[in-house]
Amino acid sequence: MDPSLIIPRRIEKWAEEKPEIAALMASEYGEALLKAYEELDLSLLYQSVTHGIGHIERTMFFGAMIAMNEKLSAVDTRDILLCCSYHDIGRTDDRYDLEHGRKSAEKIREGETLRSLFAEPEAAMSAIHAHSVPDGEANDAPIIYNVKKLDKSALYTACLKDADNIDRVRIYDLDESFLRFPKTRKMVPLAWWLLDAYLKKHTVLCFGDSNTYGYNPRTEGRYPSYFRYPNILQQFLGDEYKVIAEGLNGRTTAFPKTGLMWKSGLYAVEPILASHYPIDTLVVMLGTNDCAAELELEASDIANGMEKLLVTARDLLLEKQGFEPRIILICPPHLEKSIMTGPFAEEMNRKSIETSLALPEMYGKLAKKLSCDYLDLDGKIRFSEIDSEHLRPFDSYRLAGMLAEMIIE
Numbered sequence: 001m002d003p004s005l006i007i008p009r010r011i012e013k014w015a016e017e018k019p020e021i022a023a024l025m026a027s028e029y030g031e032a033l034l035k036a037y038e039e040l041d042l043s044l045l046y047q048s049v050t051h052g053i054g055h056i057e058r059t060m061f062f063g064a065m066i067a068m069n070e071k072l073s074a075v076d077t078r079d080i081l082l083c084c085s086y087h088d089i090g091r092t093d094d095r096y097d098l099e100h101g102r103k104s105a106e107k108i109r110e111g112e113t114l115r116s117l118f119a120e121p122e123a124a125m126s127a128i129h130a131h132s133v134p135d136g137e138a139n140d141a142p143i144i145y146n147v148k149k150l151d152k153s154a155l156y157t158a159c160l161k162d163a164d165n166i167d168r169v170r171i172y173d174l175d176e177s178f179l180r181f182p183k184t185r186k187m188v189p190l191a192w193w194l195l196d197a198y199l200k201k202h203t204v205l206c207f208g209d210s211n212t213y214g215y216n217p218r219t220e221g222r223y224p225s226y227f228r229y230p231n232i233l234q235q236f237l238g239d240e241y242k243v244i245a246e247g248l249n250g251r252t253t254a255f256p257k258t259g260l261m262w263k264s265g266l267y268a269v270e271p272i273l274a275s276h277y278p279i280d281t282l283v284v285m286l287g288t289n290d291c292a293a294e295l296e297l298e299a300s301d302i303a304n305g306m307e308k309l310l311v312t313a314r315d316l317l318l319e320k321q322g323f324e325p326r327i328i329l330i331c332p333p334h335l336e337k338s339i340m341t342g343p344f345a346e347e348m349n350r351k352s353i354e355t356s357l358a359l360p361e362m363y364g365k366l367a368k369k370l371s372c373d374y375l376d377l378d379g380k381i382r383f384s385e386i387d388s389e390h391l392r393p394f395d396s397y398r399l400a401g402m403l404a405e406m407i408i409e
């Protein structure tokens with residue numbers, strides 16, 4: 001099964017929520033649908049958001065539902081699933097186009113291998129030709145393809161048109177009066193549900209400081225996007241996830257430096273989360289800047305600041321989205337002695353190093369108290385030797401890898 005197909009990977013899970021889907025999957029029609037997904041040649045499909053793979057996967061799903069509702073034979077079901085698979089291969093753009101059905105049918109007529117998949121290729125080509133023109137305007141389609149069994153082409157046309165039409169929910173433009181079978185009309189709420197389930201992405205928000213922003217210690221600028229850990233995480237997680245980066249240079253957990261209230265994580269977290277929810281997983285990596293000499297904080301103070309931040313974030317998201325996010329608390333690597341001779345020598349002192357060394361234990365206790373997941377980077381990753389405070393690209397990859405493993409599990 002091609003990994004870019006979404007329905008075959010999620011349909012068993014959806015069956016637990018939707019009895020209609022459970023009924024399909026318990027029947028031979030569900031089996032035929034999975035087989036059709038397995039045999040689908042993605043290289044033939046037109047690539048686009050509105051008429052590409054997503055539309056094809058859903059049209060095939062509805063084709064199987066209609067075949068089950070109408071109790072069609074295995075042979076007809078297979079042909080209809082093939083019609084659903086390849087009905088839009090003649091498209092060249094996403095515009096309103098009455099001709100693309102004819103072009104799709106032509107491709108099938110010319111492609112011997114493709115044509116040989118159908119039990120009734122003439123009826124299938126006639127249905128595919130007719131799907132893109134209004135009823136009554138493709139009466140000559142069975143003649144063009146030399147259809148002998150007119151009842152077959154009529155059946156295939158009705159099934160394909162209903163399966164294709166009901167997915168017009170994707171452009172919020174479904175006219176139910178165009179649906180032919182009464183049972184297809186009853187499926188409209190399922191079509192909306194399926195669209196939402198299909199498009200749903202697991203959202204991960206990474207809230208942090210310069211190491212989430214992607215500060216480059218060599219240039220004192222920003223790493224290119226492919227070296228920033230949230231973007232690497234996005235690559236590792238793939239299309240079904242959406243990773244949002246919210247990193248700010250100098251951000252602390254909850255303690256503003258003089259005149260810099262906006263650098264306090266606690267100060268910024270609510271507007272940021274309210275701009276991005278719903279959020280399934282919240283990743284928070286902060287604490288390094290809290291070790292600054294001017295703040296004079298103990299590790300326990302920083303853990304208290306982190307607690308306030310996490311509780312505020314969790315409460316806000318629960319109120320806004322109706323469920324708590326999964327929270328992954330990350331303890332950054334500790335500061336090393338070299339920081340006192342590097343570019344941040346004025347900001348950090350010996351006490352800063354001691355505080356950073358005590359932080360993993362404090363954060364560990366906090367994660368337990370709040371029932372968060374915990375990733376302690378101390379001992380796993382060291383800051384760059386250039387400034388002793390920022391990640392090297394190699395370590396951003398390692399961090400993203402560890403997170404991806406925790407998130408996918």
Ligand SMILES: [Fe+2]
Nearest residue numbers: 087088131132
């Ligand atoms: Fe079409």
Ligand SMILES: [Fe+2]
Nearest residue numbers: 055087088164
């Ligand atoms: Fe279509």
